[in-house]
Amino acid sequence: MRSTSRETTTGNALRDEAVPSGGGVNEDANRADASRVTNKRDRDGDRRLLGVTGLKNYVQHGTKLMADEGEYGELELAKAGAKGVRVRQHVNPLTSRFQEQAPAPTWTDAFDDVTRALTIDVGCAGGRFDLLYAKRNPERNVLGVDIREPLVERGLSWGEASGVSGNVHFATCNATVSIGEWIKNYQSNGAEVELVTILHPDPHFKKRHRKRRIVQERLVRSLAEAMKPGTRVYLQSDVEELTEDMRDKFERYGEGCFDLDPELYDVDDVREKAAKAAEAPVEKTENDGEDDGWRSTWVHGGWLSENPIGTPSERELQTLGEGLPVFRVMLRRTENVANQ
Numbered sequence: 001m002r003s004t005s006r007e008t009t010t011g012n013a014l015r016d017e018a019v020p021s022g023g024g025v026n027e028d029a030n031r032a033d034a035s036r037v038t039n040k041r042d043r044d045g046d047r048r049l050l051g052v053t054g055l056k057n058y059v060q061h062g063t064k065l066m067a068d069e070g071e072y073g074e075l076e077l078a079k080a081g082a083k084g085v086r087v088r089q090h091v092n093p094l095t096s097r098f099q100e101q102a103p104a105p106t107w108t109d110a111f112d113d114v115t116r117a118l119t120i121d122v123g124c125a126g127g128r129f130d131l132l133y134a135k136r137n138p139e140r141n142v143l144g145v146d147i148r149e150p151l152v153e154r155g156l157s158w159g160e161a162s163g164v165s166g167n168v169h170f171a172t173c174n175a176t177v178s179i180g181e182w183i184k185n186y187q188s189n190g191a192e193v194e195l196v197t198i199l200h201p202d203p204h205f206k207k208r209h210r211k212r213r214i215v216q217e218r219l220v221r222s223l224a225e226a227m228k229p230g231t232r233v234y235l236q237s238d239v240e241e242l243t244e245d246m247r248d249k250f251e252r253y254g255e256g257c258f259d260l261d262p263e264l265y266d267v268d269d270v271r272e273k274a275a276k277a278a279e280a281p282v283e284k285t286e287n288d289g290e291d292d293g294w295r296s297t298w299v300h301g302g303w304l305s306e307n308p309i310g311t312p313s314e315r316e317l318q319t320l321g322e323g324l325p326v327f328r329v330m331l332r333r334t335e336n337v338a339n340q
């Protein structure tokens, strides 16, 4: 496993914060969404930054994640002397350097065995999820992707430190732009990308920043084109509005290439409920007159109550630890041919 990062964050200011003692993390991209703690909105609909209590919880959470006990304990990162990293809080994916297709990793350098099915975790941040998922699933390869290069470098070093490296790799790119081609590239040697996870991506609440969200029409279309029938996309967030937005974009722009995973949902029942709802008069919505008449069918499937992949993400643990809900959707690539 070695770095294949090609996009640098050189020139970007680092966040001026101390790494919490015990090597806890301070890398999280979007503390603003931790308004789950303050739960206040300002007039623009944006969220306020963490208050003092939220910050304290956050630092404690980082220290806990690094401890050799609890969910990530089996990685033994503290014992290996793994350290946190200081990174820029935000990277703007719309800048020109992130709009270019990044070259795919050299798979033979990344993994011991490139014939294994691959899981791609988009927006991997701390990387502990990827390391643990790889450790628990030695028959699979796992690629953690993040737009912030220091996190990718750290993921690589933590892989070495925790002895999980033959089937896990980290790489930098703007996933919205590059991931479809990376999937095709991996599959070009006959192996399959079986699962793409998008876990707790940055919510970018401000209307003018919504285009910075990872899940855009472009990403959905590229996944529809690249992924094989039967493979899965797993969406999860602690922000309901964001999970709805991701789910709706897959339903809308996937044009029949994705459906709720029939192993986890009663899809006939979902369609029946959607048909009934379509007969009812449309309720007035508070959407600034932007309603174009599109209605979700998948909304009638509700949220999955449990994580179906068996390994929690860092943000998921933090959220559940605070007694807050997590919103989950599993999709499956259908047999439909994607519109190019």
Ligand SMILES: C[S@@+](CC[C@H](N)C(=O)[O-])C[C@H]1O[C@@H](n2cnc3c(N)ncnc32)[C@H](O)[C@@H]1O
Residues within 6 Å of the ligand: 028, 029, 030, 091, 093, 122, 123, 124, 125, 126, 145, 146, 147, 148, 151, 173, 174, 175, 176, 199, 200, 201, 202, 212, 213, 214, 313, 314, 315, 316
């Ligand atoms: C809140 S963190 C995700 C946390 C992690 N997945 C979890 O569940 O614990 C969101 C991550 O997405 C990354 N990110 C944002 N936009 C991205 C993009 N376009 N491509 C790749 N990564 C992106 C950020 O750098 C950040 O590390």
